C-alpha cells in the first residue's frame with residue numbers, strides 16, 4: 271500500500287505529522303511481527319511519500335516546523351510559492367498531476383483547507399492511471415467544518431474538497447451534521463478526532479524547553495537565579511486573514527480594540543508575512559498602535575515593560591506552543607489556534623464574525639468577538655473575567671491519526687477485493 275500525504279502551508283504541518291508518525295509506528299510493528307513469523311506470509315509495510323507544494327516556503331513558515339515536529343524532509347517539492355489564488359492553484363494542479371502519474375499511490379491524504387488541499391484533491395479525484403479509470407482513494411483530514419461564509423477562501427476549499435473525497439475524517443460533531451446535510455453518505459464519514467491536537471499533546475511538554483519567554487523578556491534567563499522565575503502576564507495576538515489586515519481601517523479598528531489591554535500587559539504579536547507587509551504599507555498611524563521596535567531576536571532591552579503591542583517575526587511550532595501555554599489571553603483570527611487554546615484551557619478571543627469550529631465555543635475557551643473596536647474590547651474584558659474552564663471535545667485524545675490509519679488500511683483492503691466499492695460510497 272502506497273500512501274501520499276500532501277502539505278503546503280503552515281497549518282498543514284502539525285496536522286500531517288501524526289499521520290506520518292502513525293505510519294512509521296505501523297511499519298515498525300509490521301517489521302517486528304515479520305521477524306517473528308516463520309510459516310505465514312508477512313504483512314506488507316506501507317510505503318509513504320510526503321509532498322510539499324511550497325505554498326509556504328520561508329524558513330519561519332515552513333522549514334522550522336519540520337525541525338520542531340521531527341518531520342523528515344519532503345520526498346517531493348513542487349516549489350509553487352506565492353501568487354494569486356488562481357495562479358497558485360493552477361501551478362499546484364500541474365505539478366501534482368505529474369507527481370501522481372509518476373508515483374501512482376493507492377491513497378492520497380490531504381489535510382485542512384488551504385489552496386494546496388483543494389488543488390491536490392481535485393487532481394486526485396480526476397486522475398486516471400489506466401483506461402479503467404483507476405485512481406487513488408482520496409482522504410480529507412479535518413473534513414466537515416463550515417463557517418457558512420463563502421467569502422472565505424478556506425470555506426470554498428473545504429466544500430469542494432469534501433464533495434470530491436472518498437474518506438472524510440471529521441474532528442468534531444458539527445462536521446458530521448454538516449456533511450450529512452450536504453448529502454454525503456454516512457459511510458464515507460469517520461469521526462476520528464483532531465490530528466492537530468495529537469501533535470499538541472505530543473509536544474506540549476517539549477515546548478517547555480523553548481527559550482522564547484526569556485528571549486522576549488517575559489521570564490528571567492535560566493541559570494543564575496533565573497531557574498523557576500515567574501512569568502510576566504502577557505497576551506498573544508495573531509492576525510493574518512486578508513479580511514482583517516488587507517483593509518487599513520479594519521486593521522486599525524482591530525488594533526484600537528486592543529488598546530486597553532495593551533495598557534495592562536504586553537501583547538506579543540508574531541506577524542505573518544502578509545501582516546508585516548501591510549504594516550509597512552499602511553504607514554505611521556498604524557505603526558504607532560504597535561511598538562516602533564521590531565523584535566527579531568532579543569526583546570529585553572528594546573521595549574517598555576508596561577505593555578504595548580510587541581511585533582515579532584513568525585514563531586516556530588514549539589516557541590508558539592510555549593507562548594500559548596503561558597498566555598493570559600490569546601487573540602486571533604486563525605482557525606487552528608481556537609482549537610489549540612481550547613485544548614490548553616487558555617481564554618481565546620476570535621477576531622472574526624463566525625467560526626467553523628463551534629465546539630470551541632460550546633466546550634472550549636473561545637468566544638467569537640467580531641471585528642469592531644468596541645466588540646473586541648468587550649470580549650477581552652469578558653474573557654479576562656472568565657471563571658469557567660473547558661471540557662475537552664470528544665475524541666481529542668491524541669489517537670486521531672491511529673484511527674485514520676486504521677480506516678485507510680480497511681478501505682484499501684476493501685478496494686482490493688471490490689475495486690469500485692469505496693469510491694461509490696461517497697456518491698451514494
Ligand code: UD1
Pocket residue numbers: 279280281325326327328331332352353383384385386423424510542543544604605
Ligand atoms: C494560507 C491559507 C490560510 C491559512 C494561512 C496560514 C489559503 C487560501 N490560505 O494563507 O487558510 O490560515 O495560510 O498561514 O490557502 N508569504 C511569505 N512567505 C511564505 C508564505 C507566504 O512571505 O512562506 C507571503 C506572500 O507574500 C504571500 C502571502 O504571504 O503572498 C500570503 O500567502 P498565501 O499562501 O497566499 O496565503 P496565507 O495568507 O498565508
